[in-house]
Amino acid sequence: MVLTRRAYREKMEVSRWLPNELLVQIIQHFSKAEQATLCRICKLFRDLCLPVLYRDVKIKNTQSVHSFCAGVIENPSRADTVRSLVLDLPYNPYTRIRRKLILTSLKLMLRLTHLSISPCVLDNRHGGRCALLEECSLPRLISCDITVPRWGVLDSPLQNSTADLVAVFLARHPTLKHVRIQVDSYDSGSCRMVTSPSIRVSLPNLECYEGDAVFMPAIDAMDLKEVRLVWPSKDEDIEKIVTRISPMTNPDVSFICSHVYWGDRSLDQIMTAVSTHMPHPRTLRLRCFGTFPFSTLNHNTIRRITECLPKFTKLVHLAIHHGRDYYAASRGNKDKDRVAVKRWGESCPTLEACFLNYYAWRKVGGRWEEYSIEEFWILAGLPDLTAYY
Amino acid sequence: MVLLVTSDNEQFQTEKDIVERSVLIKNMLEDVGESDQPIPLPNVSSSVLKKVTQPSTGPTEIDVRGRYLSTASTTVESPSRPPILEQSQDETRKRTTDISEWDQKFITVDQEMLFEIILAANYLDIKSLLCRRWLQDGSQHDQGARPPEEIRKLFNIVNDFTPEEEAQIKKENEWAEDR
Structure with a gap:
């Protein structure tokens, strides 16, 4: 304990007298808001906190998603530290979700292992493409949780196309071990995620499938x-x-x-x-x-x-x-x-x-x-x- | 009971359940088996060990995998809560739902002791003591950290950001304020 007594005598500068790895351990116990505050203390704290702050990201409002994605695009090095991204956005007809911004930032997250997206992010009711499912490719993705908007499933012309888009997205990620596919509907018993008969998704590493049973035949697992x-x-x-x-x-x-x-x-x-x-x-x-x-x-x-x-x-x-x-x-x-x-x-x-x-x-x-x-x-x-x- | 010997050669008879909160000691006991031999702790002083081995009267974790915590225990994160700095009576009262009486006694330590506890917790591998509230303020910022300037003042940290840099990092991480 000689070290801390010296620290005390020399006015206890915490960052000098506690080893960095110990500071990181402590930082991990803080909430995201607290970690964001700690980033502003000094450059050392910023360097220690940022990787922890960006490792597991869970965002629940549209404005924060936009702010996060814009920040990642501006500083692509941050994207490298993101391992888990959960976009849990509530449906709000008065808020416009900038899906292109989300997609652009997602494309930078090449080390992402877990992705969870709520139905609003995939909503293409207004004639837009569902670019996230069509274009996104994450080479290290292990787990994904996709909630499909019910209108994409219930509207008969889109029935197959939405399920097919999800299937094609999964097919681009053979690294997946855990997949959860569900329809956003209170009465989800009436919704069916049926893919076109020709669609086959090979997921050789898949260990756990959760969700719509009628989607399962599209998957080939071992x-x-x-x-x-x-x-x-x-x-x-x-x-x-x-x-x-x-x-x-x-x-x-x-x-x-x-x-x-x-x-x-x-x-x-x-x-x-x-x-x-x-x-x-x-x-x-x-x-x-x-x-x-x-x-x-x-x-x-x-x-x-x-x-x-x-x-x-x-x-x-x-x-x-x-x-x-x-x-x-x-x-x-x-x-x-x-x-x-x-x-x-x-x-x-x-x-x-x-x-x-x-x-x-x-x-x-x-x-x-x-x-x-x-x-x-x-x-x-x-x-x-x-x-x- | 387990006999522990500190760096200043004081001996402590401590209940096995309590000392086994330390992964280091738990592993030692498993390796050595039943024995009357004292366990030396050359990196821990007697004053720190007294703090570290105080039995908690607070709630304990129900399930190591974090499952099935009932509504009543949703705020429970660890068997004992970590230290924060000394608080006034009024401040403490505001946090009574969050900190047990034992925890309040535990956390009223000076900075030197706080640092020693953190280092000892690291050496002994007691995760619950390496927790978060050592930088928290229980009064105005009940759910968050103290403002950066307060933390700097508290621990004599020099702000090496320019005002522009600090504003920029605040703006970049605003998304994290989302609760």
Whole structure:
């Protein structure tokens, strides 16, 4: 501690007496606004803060996006430090988004590994091209999250073209490991991201796909470890799509399979298709999105699940939630759920833990005991309990 | 209990749970196994170790992966909150939702001690002590850092920007003010 005593005697100039790497560690804990302030203290702090400030960028308003992009274009060296860019802009009919500015700055970010764009950035309703999807090429992109504006999907003339543009964008990025494609719509069950039949997207590194299930057949992957599929409310292709996905997974590798669906009929179809054509997931999650908040599974559906479960070869965690509000005061019929879980455990010997509606159980010495939902979620490798997928 | 020996040869019997907040000590204990032998900490003085090993009464992280934090714990970032400089009673009162009583005691240290804690936290590898609030002001700038001129004054940092350069860097990074 001799060093700090000397520093104290010599009036404690922090930047001289704390090593740079330690200052950087401390800076990393600050918010973006605080990091921006620290950049203005002195040149040393600016040099230490700027790479941290620009590494992970998340912007939520249009004016800030324009300011950020203009700054990057003016100082291209800043673009090199950006690794993650999240443009989470709300829809505002009175604000004009300068999409060319965004595209120009994105083209400079050659080391970007994560890109997330909200629908406003892709909006081409007024006849403009969706240049970002058409032209952007990011050689190191590992993860992308694209929310497509619903008008691009619902308007029938654009239906294929928007999905195709997304597909072509993905095809330019074979480095991708994690892809999330969704439609910006509260009632996304009615939207379908269908690509033209000739479109094929080769993503040899893809490990996780999240989003619209009907978009998935356009992708060619080799070693999927996780799929989180949102099924449209009216679709007869569940079996066809599951059959298409199955060869992209490796039965010897732990696989997580999540489904969001819109009613008991879809649940029947999903259980039948997955148990028949892709029976090797370690974790299976089924979430109904078209029911009343506190509704529970009906007797026939429970029976149907029981019939399908023996076909699963490696199923360890099963999560089924029918109600929407996990923290509701009214939490369904626990005893009835326990009976269902017990029956499922008998049907599927590999099953070790189960979440149903509002409670989690695990098998201990042959008996099903209630346990922590949070622990279940972690062990099952699932995302946040309240996450859409 | 674990026996720690500081640079000024003072010995401390400390609970294992507490000392294991230090990755360095945790690794040492794992390597050595169960032992009565004291662990020497040649880079940490007794006064600093007392601060560093004070048990926190504050909330702890629920989940190491940052998931499932309930609404009540959304402000929790680490088992113990980091030090900031001494605050007046009024200033402190304004932050009571954010800083526990233990944290308030912990952070009322002079600059020399603050620097020693930061260096010790780095040596002992205690991430939670290497956190952010050491430059924060709890009064007018509740959600942000002190203004640059205050930080410069506090730590005797010379402003080597020209006014134009400073204005330029402020303008370039305005996007970061977006919350």
